[in-house]
Amino acid sequence: MGSEPNLDFLRRAIALATQNVMLGNGGPFGAVIVCDGRVVGEGVNAVTATNDPTSHAEVNAIRAAAKALNTFSLSDCELYTSCEPCPMCLAAAYWARVGKIYFGASAADAAKAGFDDAFLYKEMCKSHETRQVPITQPLGEEARASFEAWMDSPNKVEY
Numbered sequence: 001m002g003s004e005p006n007l008d009f010l011r012r013a014i015a016l017a018t019q020n021v022m023l024g025n026g027g028p029f030g031a032v033i034v035c036d037g038r039v040v041g042e043g044v045n046a047v048t049a050t051n052d053p054t055s056h057a058e059v060n061a062i063r064a065a066a067k068a069l070n071t072f073s074l075s076d077c078e079l080y081t082s083c084e085p086c087p088m089c090l091a092a093a094y095w096a097r098v099g100k101i102y103f104g105a106s107a108a109d110a111a112k113a114g115f116d117d118a119f120l121y122k123e124m125c126k127s128h129e130t131r132q133v134p135i136t137q138p139l140g141e142e143a144r145a146s147f148e149a150w151m152d153s154p155n156k157v158e159y
Contacts, residue, residue, distance in 0.1 A: 025046060
């Protein structure tokens with residue numbers, strides 16, 4: 001994986017974002033996953049087009065790349081995204097083990113356009129009791145049985 005970004009891939013992500021807006025398909029976000037110098041997945045924001053709040057550009061690009069490469073680990077890949085990833089997309093990139101992330105616009109730029117992720121970052125740092133959306137754990141002990149089954153399973157594929 002090169003240490004310098006290939007700006008053509010970042011420009012492609014930006015073009016996808018702009019095209020998505022012009023076509024009226026969703027928000028101004030585009031993303032490209034690159035492996036060994038070639039695009040293996042692309043995505044745009046499709047939240048409003050699909051009524052799926054998780055259909056962000058980065059998540060869609062990760063899904064496309066994982067499918068194309070037939071793997072859940074994108075450690076040899078780079079993510080080029082038109083904007084700094086939101087908390088969900090950043091977490092998805094980490095779960096996918098993306099090797100590097102390059103972004104165009106900043107979170108502050110997104111906030112000026114009405115996409116302010118600062119609230120989410122603040123919520124994650126709060127205790128369960130003080131979050132805006134109540135979160136409780138009524139069956140913690142019962143639920144841990146699933147993890148015990150996982151740890152004992154000879155069929156697990158660790159990730």
